[in-house]
Amino acid sequence: MEKSIEGARCIGATWYYWKRTPDRLVKAFGLPEFRRESMKTKDPDEAARLARAYLTELDELVRKLDSVSARVRVYGDLSDRERTRLDAEIAGRVTALPADQKQKIRKAGGVWGAGREMVAQEASAAFMEAGLGADYALKDAMGEEYDPDERELEEVQEGARVALHQKKGKALGDALTAAKIIEPTA
Incomplete structure (x- = not known):
């Protein structure tokens, strides 16, 4: 039996990314809802490393959404909807000054x-x-x-x-x- 790796699945002998993207990230950055593609490896240790790296990327994107200053730095990468939301949040913060x-x-x-x-x-x-x-x-x-x-x-x-x-x-x-x-x- 293959070992269980979060964000990965083994089909046959090949490992695949197998992760649902959080809705917040799909809406904010226009990411695909699911990531299901080959990791191009048969080694479970390499698959675990690649899956951890991908999960770390998702965590970093979540952190960027949690802070206005972080979202300002990636403004160009945000979806139109998230930009509008950020602009409204910024306007509210300026009004409170x-x-x-x-x-x-x-x-x-x-x-x-x-x-x-x-x-x-x-x-x-x-x-x-x-x-x-x-x-x-x-x-x-x-x-x-x-x-x-x-x-x-x-x-x-x-x-x-x-x-x-x-x-x-x-x-x-x-x-x-x-x-x-x-x-x-x-």
Whole structure:
């Protein structure tokens, strides 16, 4: 008698995937209702490994459906019905936010725009911060003369621009995190 393997069945000497896909995953990702195809192996240990790998994939998809932030990351893979459901859930979460956070998300064009704007603000801040004082470092290296008061003023202004981009990116990130659309970062 062949050994019993969850998600697999032996027909003759060949092992087959033999698993019903959970209804949630069928509806959300458009997966087939059943998976019944050859594993192309006669080895029960190999069949057990392949079946476990498939069951792990299904578990991962279930986890993605349980979290808004996880569903946002796989938005393009979701069915139209699941996208509509997710959009409605996101809208409800944004509506429940404090007025200032709601306004930031709306001003950015919704959660998708807020996400893009957050990334753009963070990237701008990083690039600007990396270049702080570079103009004057180059002038120093080339021996050019400049007004030290002008340098000080420009460096303060550049630092303020960096801080503004960081603040805007953080505010958008905080609003998206408060709505549980993205996961908090350390």
